[in-house]
Amino acid sequence: MRVEDTESQAEFRREARAYLESIADQAPSGDREIANVEQRRAWQRKLAEGGLVGVTWPPEQGGRGLGPIEQMITEQELERADVPGILDFIGVGMLGPAMIVHGSDEQKERYLGPLLHADEVWCQLFSEPAAGSDLAGIRTKATRRDGEGWTVNGQKVWTTNAQFASFGMLLARTDPSEVKHKGLTMFIVPMDSPGIDVRPLRQINGDAHFNEIFLDGVELPDDAVIGGVGNGWAVALTVLMFERLAISGHARAFGIELGPLVEAVKEAGAGDDPLVRRRLADLATDLLALSAKSNETLLGLQSGIAPGPEAGLEKITLVEATIAAGELGADLFGPGALEPGGRWAEVTSFAPGLRSAGGSNEILANTIGERVLGLPPEPRADKGVPFEELPG
Numbered sequence: 072m073r074v075e076d077t078e079s080q081a082e083f084r085r086e087a088r089a090y091l092e093s094i095a096d097q098a099p100s101g102d103r104e105i106a107n108v109e110q111r112r113a114w115q116r117k118l119a120e121g122g123l124v125g126v127t128w129p130p131e132q133g134g135r136g137l138g139p140i141e142q143m144i145t146e147q148e149l150e151r152a153d154v155p156g157i158l159d160f161i162g163v164g165m166l167g168p169a170m171i172v173h174g175s176d177e178q179k180e181r182y183l184g185p186l187l188h189a190d191e192v193w194c195q196l197f198s199e200p201a202a203g204s205d206l207a208g209i210r211t212k213a214t215r216r217d218g219e220g221w222t223v224n225g226q227k228v229w230t231t232n233a234q235f236a237s238f239g240m241l242l243a244r245t246d247p248s249e250v251k252h253k254g255l256t257m258f259i260v261p262m263d264s265p266g267i268d269v270r271p272l273r274q275i276n277g278d279a280h281f282n283e284i285f286l287d288g289v290e291l292p293d294d295a296v297i298g299g300v301g302n303g304w305a306v307a308l309t310v311l312m313f314e315r316l317a318i319s320g321h322a323r324a325f326g327i328e329l330g331p332l333v334e335a336v337k338e339a340g341a342g343d344d345p346l347v348r349r350r351l352a353d354l355a356t357d358l359l360a361l362s363a364k365s366n367e368t369l370l371g372l373q374s375g376i377a378p379g380p381e382a383g384l385e386k387i388t389l390v391e392a393t394i395a396a397g398e399l400g401a402d403l404f405g406p407g408a409l410e411p412g413g414r415w416a417e418v419t420s421f422a423p424g425l426r427s428a429g430g431s432n433e434i435l436a437n438t439i440g441e442r443v444l445g446l447p448p449e450p451r452a453d454k455g456v457p458f459e460e461l462p463g
Contacts, residue, residue, distance in 0.1 A: 076144070083137070084144050090121040091152040098154040108192075108235050111158035115189035123149075124157055125167070125187050132171055132179060133187045139372040161231060162186045162193035165313040166240045173298035173306045178259070182238070194233040195314075196241035196260065196284060197307065199226055203427060204434040206242070206307060207251045211286065213243035213258060221245075221258070221296075223266075223289040229427075233269050233282040236262045240310070241286075242303050247459035254458060255303030259295045266290075275420045277411075311430065327396045327418070329358050339403035350399055357392040361385060380442040383435035390425045390432065397422050 076084060094117055099110040118124050119133075126142045128134020135141070149156050157163055167186050170178060185191040202208035211225025223243055233239065239260045246254030262269070266289040271279035298306040332354060341347045364385050400415035401408045408415035426432050440446040453461050 076140075080140060080144060083141050084148060087121075087123060087145055087148040088151070090123065091148055091154060094121070095152050095154055108158070111155070112189040112192075114155060115157045115159065118157060119188050125163055128167070128171065128183075128187070132167075132183050139369050143369060158189050159186065159192045159232070161195055165310050166193045166195060168313050169240070169306055169309040170297065172309050173257075173302075175294075177294070178297065182259070185237075191237035192232055192235060194230050194236035194239045194262070195310065196227045196230060196233075196239040197310075198229045200228055203229070204431040206311075206430075207255070207304065209242060209244060209255070211241070211243045212247075213245050213256060213291070215245070216290070219293055221291045221293075223258070223260070223286045223291060225286050227284040227286070228281075229272070230269075230282045230284050231280055233262065233284055234271060234279070238262060239284075240297070242307050244458065245300060245303075248457050249301075250455060251453060251458045251461065252304050254301060255307070256300050257297040257303040257306040258291055259297060260286075260289065260291065264289050264291075274424075278421075314428075327358070327393050329355050332396060332399070335400060335403060341403055347399070347403070350395070354392055354396055354399070357388055357395075361389055361392070380438050383430070383439050384443075387432045387435055390422070390428075393418060393422045393425070 097114070097117060099107060099114055115124060122135050123145050125132070125134035126137050126145050127139060128136070130136045146156070163186065167183055170182065174182075182191070186193060197206055197209075199209050199211060201210065209225075211223065211227065213221040213223045216222055223241070225243065227241070230239070239262055241258045241260045242255055243258060244254055245256040248254065260267070266287045268285040268287070270283050270285070272281040272283060273279050274281070332351060336342050336347055336351055368382065368385065397415060397418035401419050404415065407413075409419065410416055430438075437449065441448045
């Protein structure tokens, strides 16, 4: 299955290509580097000025009102121009769309414009030390204060961009007497609020993309609630839907494509090794299947069909193929594959962490088994039990 540009999409591609060529000399270096945040902010503003940020957002929210294929075209043209994408992929790709769906008119007017232009970067305050893929098990509490507002206490972890974010979208428990998927509320949290402590987490590749966040008596007003009190799970599901769509692009950012993999095998002189050929064939099968499935998903989205639970299989396959490609590179080139800044070092050290992004592979496999294949669900001792009665 192929996705061919329509006449209007071809015109959009020409427009995007011409604009990127005109500003390419202003691009910061390094696709994944976030050390120079101010340069990346300025670059996102420049992309927004050309209509290449929030392509699928409604025009009244500062977007282009176009479809997912135009978003794919934007990403393809960024790659072709060899320039970085946006700094705030979490805000623009996940949190902003959720606010468009669930936010009040006042929230949209206040936050979406600065978010789109990277004047205010956002982070996602979901996962906790004891609640990662089982997001509904979160224990961060938001307690109603006498009078008005809320007080938040708890801990979040694996939070990307928190070290320079202006705001976070935080999921907290507001009614522990409800079962765990209920009694949750989503909040907007200024990251400079008193009581917030952001601590970086150093990764195996030396970067600190993630952080742990401690919230001690953080006070929030009533208008910090998004989507209504007790409706946090519905808002979270909207964010997660957009997150799982974004992960595909995140993994593809490593450039795992069949042509370069074949060239790497030739470069290493391993083209006649039957085991290497078998591994390469397995990767080719996965990448070709993913290309067809990705196009099918895009065409469905273009027609207004939201991806269902089967989309998790695309995420699992893509991440596992990316990891397998990194392992192949390491086996082909040995210790040299781990040279800092090299092609294989990044994918070998970073890609395995994507197994947990957007819900772990194991959780997604369970969801596919139950909701797509119709297999019996696993026993759940917490089903129908008020959260406050569950063991700590």
